[in-house]
């Protein structure tokens with residue numbers, strides 16, 4: 001029999017049973033951190049909260065949030081709840097905006113990570129006979145390691161190429177007959193560009209069928225472009241170093257992002273008032289890990305905005321769904337009182353025939369007033385046709401339709417924006 005789900009029992013669990021399981025695990029976890037970590041112990045004491053005060057799931061709202069700043073305060077191992085000797089692997093964020101966020105794992109945490117990643121990749125359609133080209137950067141960053149652990153658990157072949165050396169990526173993809181590609185969405189487009197320069201046709205000259213993309217936000221239009229460019233199905237992955245890395249969600253064949261909620265409890269809050277919102281409302285995602293040992297997170301504020309939904313999906317999974325990330329609060333820009341996310345601009349640009357996926361948002365702030373302009377590369381063919389002002393006008397019109405803002409667009413020479421083998425730099429401060 002063909003196995004549709006990686007873990008049928010959990011992935012199709014009735015919602016009330018899931019909530020019972022979450023409550024049982026949350027009680028254990030709250031007791032565990034109270035007993036094993038001084039910071040949590042003191043915080044609970046100050047709030048006069050005892051672990052047995054937690055009687056229903058919503059009692060979690062009595063507990064404090066954890067922010068990135070808190071994690072930095074306890075850098076590197078202050079929030080660890082096991083003996084340091086129990087830690088067998090450590091990852092960290094790049095730390096471009098301060099001290100890196102550290103992700104320590106026990107043996108059980110590593111098992112858990114492999115399990116949720118296998119569930120995610122299985123939901124994408126990865127099977128034992130697949131060959132996954134793992135083009136996320138190997139290193140401290142969680143990405144590559146999470147994909148490797150999950151794919152190996154399924155039994156797929158993992159091609160551990162890491163990111164960069166793009167011509168070699170193309171050669172190995174051809175020679176090893178890779179069927180799946182894992183990397184940032186923008187890097188997948190760059191690999192296609194290089195493949196074309198090398199004289200290949202990305203659709204007909206490779207065996208690629210599935211893309212597992214994450215670590216940067218990308219619009220629905222970008223997803224369509226990637227799928228058409230390679231003739232593949234492109235799946236979204238969402239992860240955070242603080243929670244476990246990739247593996248928080250499993251995107252199914254309906255392209256719905258099912259939260260692996262037996263391990264990660266999701267709340268949605270109003271980022272301004274901190275109030276808990278109802279399913280269906282847009283707000284900030286807040287995660288609590290239910291089963292992690294070394295570095296459990298209680299009510300971690302992700303700064304990512306999305307919608308949380310509890311409806312059953314056509315794929316048969318009952319695990320709750322989060323919408324695609326509407327925007328990161330950190331990337332949010334305010335222009336003339338209008339909230340702007342880079343993904344909205346990307347969506348508008350991708351709607352214009354003749355535009356490529358290479359663009360940059362130029363952000364200028366003068367006496368506290370922010371203004372934006374866009375530089376975007378047309379496709380080579382469109383660039384040679386000339387009359388670029390027509391193209392610019394079309395793009396400005398699409399942006400106005402979404403944001404009700406006049407943002408000037410400049411079409412620039414193809415291949416003039418530097419390419420990235422990891423996260424693309426979309427916002428330039430000038």
Ligand SMILES: [Zn+2]
Nearest residue numbers: 252256313315
């Ligand atoms: Zn589904």
